[in-house]
Amino acid sequence: MTILLLEDEYPAAERLQRLLTQAVPEARVLAVLDTVASALAWLAAHPAPDLILSDIQLADGLSLEIWEQAVVPSPVIFTTAFDAYAIRAFQANSVAYLLKPVKLAELQAALAKLRQWGGLHELRVRSEELRVDGIPITPNSSLQTLNSIERLLDTLRPYKTRFLVRQGEQLLPLPVAEIAWFLSRNETVTLVAADGRRFVLDYTLEQLEALLDPARFFRLNRQLIAQLPAVRRLHPHFGGKLLVDLHPAPSEEVLVSREKASAVKAWLEG
Structure with missing residues (x-):
């Protein structure tokens, strides 16, 4: 490059x-x-x-x-x-x-x-002229430019600072700072707080990735997104993978693929 x-x-x-x-x-x-x-x-x-x-x-x-x-x-x-x-x-x-x-x-x-x-x-967009936030989009505009606008708009939206979670019959605002990790199992996403409390969310991990600050949160594998303070240590594993110790500890091992290992280390270094 x-x-x-x-x-x-x-x-x-x-x-x-x-x-x-x-x-x-x-x-x-x-x-x-x-x-x-x-x-x-x-x-x-x-x-x-x-x-x-x-x-x-x-x-x-x-x-x-x-x-x-x-x-x-x-x-x-x-x-x-x-x-x-x-x-x-x-x-x-x-x-x-x-x-x-x-x-x-x-x-x-x-x-x-x-x-x-x-x-x-x-690729080119074949359409009548339109505008996005006042920016003219012409028939010669590239699809990359349109995607750039959409994604830049996403980056300007503030990351979530809290989630509304259900506790019994109540709805509670939970600050993002109190979250340890998110786990997806059987099409259900669970938020685990730093104090061990668990709440079911109506989000997918893909949706959460777009809502969370990437400097604070990282998708370690297909099932889990962790916040930085929840990661206690890394252990080398077979095949270049990493075993991650989280707090609170999940019921199953958390493994990072060999392909993602260097990115996880870079994220932790900041």
């Missing part, structure tokens, strides 16, 4: 390159540029990179001006200390909008989205 990095703060650029090395070892940063002008010149003289990782505010203006002044086919992950520019970011092929300081788990989640969208850039 080839990456163009747009960042005008040297420490932030160094941090992003370190995170990229951990998230995508095969990634190759083609250039690190700190101005809109240099980015426009570079893009005009080189083939489009596989990905652009860009701060919103560069030394000579907003990086969003690049997409307003030139056709840039590369997907982009925006990084910024502010969330005021998210709507304008929709008009670029934006994969994600990450707030600084960027965390490894968030960057990995954004790169996973990028991999999921691979190949969609050749």
Whole structure:
């Protein structure tokens, strides 16, 4: 994967390159540029990179001006200390909008989205012009752009801070901070609190993944999503898998696949 990095703060650029090395070892940063002008010149003289990782505010203006002044086919992950520019970011092929300081788990989640969208850039939407949040969508708009808008809207919605759970005949608001993990068994999802209380929820794990902060929650396997404080330790297991100790302890072993093992370790490191 080839990456163009747009960042005008040297420490932030160094941090992003370190995170990229951990998230995508095969990634190759083609250039690190700190101005809109240099980015426009570079893009005009080189083939489009596989990905652009860009701060919103560069030394000579907003990086969003690049997409307003030139056709840039590369997907982009925006990084910024502010969330005021998210709507304008929709008009670029934006994969994600990450707030600084960027965390490894968030960057990995954004790169996973990028991999999921691979190949969609050749598809076109055949429809009358419409608008999403005021952004014009024309017959030439790519399906990737439409998906980008939908998913960016999702990222701007706040993550859940509490769940309404049933206890006897009562409904209680349970803060997310008090949750240890969620378990899916026989099409039933159970919320387990840090104090051991259990509540049945009307959610699937897939729905919960979209509602929970990925920096705090991780889907360890098909059946279980855990919150960071509930993970006590990891044990190497057969075939490169990991055995996870949780508190409160589930009735069955919690195993992480070999494919997910490195992502779990990165999430725990933060």
